[in-house]
Amino acid sequence: MANQELIASYALDPAIVVIHEYRKRETRQIIGFFDEDPPEEAVTCLGAYDVRRFDESDIVEPRRMASIAAVVFRQQSTVPIKVKRDLEKFAESLLWRDCRVFVELLPIEPGSKTPDFDSLVYQVMEERRLPVSGLKPEKLTTYTASAEEIRDMTPMVHVFRLPDTWSDVAAYLRDFPPGESPSNELSVTVRGRDDSIIVPSPEEKILLERAFHDCHRVKLIENSGGLSGVRTYKAFADNRYEYVGNRTRYEYFAKIGDRDLISKEYLSYRDIALEHIPFHLGPRLRLDRCVLGTQLGIIVSDYVSGAE
The missing domain is CATH 3.40.50 (Rossmann fold)
Incomplete structure (x- = not known):
């Protein structure tokens, strides 16, 4: 899937907000x-x-x-x-x-x-x-x-x-350059709806390491099943690059499931849904965190309470 090319860091000024620096993603050569x-x-x-x-x-x-x-x-x-x-x-x-x-x-x-x-x-x-x-x-x-x-x-x-x-x-x-490589230093915790520990499969673990490549740790808590046939999670991530000094874990909405189902849902959301969902109900799809493997895939968006 497509990846965001640049990550901006911001300098706050009493009068204006200026994008003063770009950190390019690491390229594979x-x-x-x-x-x-x-x-x-x-x-x-x-x-x-x-x-x-x-x-x-x-x-x-x-x-x-x-x-x-x-x-x-x-x-x-x-x-x-x-x-x-x-x-x-x-x-x-x-x-x-x-x-x-x-x-x-x-x-x-x-x-x-x-x-x-x-x-x-x-x-x-x-x-x-x-x-x-x-x-x-x-x-x-x-x-x-x-x-x-x-x-x-x-x-x-x-x-x-x-x-x-x-x-x-x-x-x-x-x-179509490859995206970010998996982070071997990421700590991953996955919990079921009953708070039981879920052990990710080898493919799931690597996909999570790609999706949250810039994080120290991520904790996924399973939600009730959705309508698309894939598993849904609320994800809490500690980002390594915290530009605004926020110490609260960032919240995401994640879906993990069959590659074909995830691909279709990703394309439908990107190409169709965003044009028809009101802005305040449409969580932003995080293109840099949506990844595919061989049999599985992950969609990640910002978590918005009450989103469609």
Whole structure:
């Protein structure tokens, strides 16, 4: 989902309020080619990034993953099944952290006898229920994105066959950069309606660490079930960057649930609801805190008592 580009800090003057400083979000500048050296054309086209070879140690340690913009998996003619194994092992965790994942399939020349190894990638997408673009949707039951949906549905696995289309990869990363990386220092507490402790799933925990990346701690208290089929929470967060000196926990309204349901609700709220709900009843959607994983998603808005 889209991210707010800038966070403003304010200087109060007896007469005026002036925006005097902007703190840009931390950008991810590393692109890794898994288990191979990046081709020269890729290094040239992706010159704005630090393009390097990756091995397993680069994409399993959370602190190292925080700087990764994208990982490229290229299918090899000598061991075509390796890309399937690599995606099974790493794709899910990378997507949870909003890293972009690109898969280059073996090109098939017209009239050649080269086997079609697409099925290996289709199989991973189906078994792991990974969102994907670039594959034929009629062959999949998992979510596939149209070109128009890619912006709002990131992160997902992007599959391409044409060799060395690195300028397209560069353009995509420029237009749809990854958001903030998860905060490993965030303390997360989730309570049920009966005050019981709820242990978040691994994906939920990482999504919360992304949504509240700039906070010390966040406590979620479950509300009664909503009408959309997703769980709703009142969230109390301690922000690391408290510009106005407020010591009270900031209150948010959060929804956590199935990725498709969250995506549809996010788009409906952003594109339709805000135009028809009175201002005082419409909580502001916090775009920088709305995130998607592979099977789950989170919507966060400011908490407004009596909001629709």
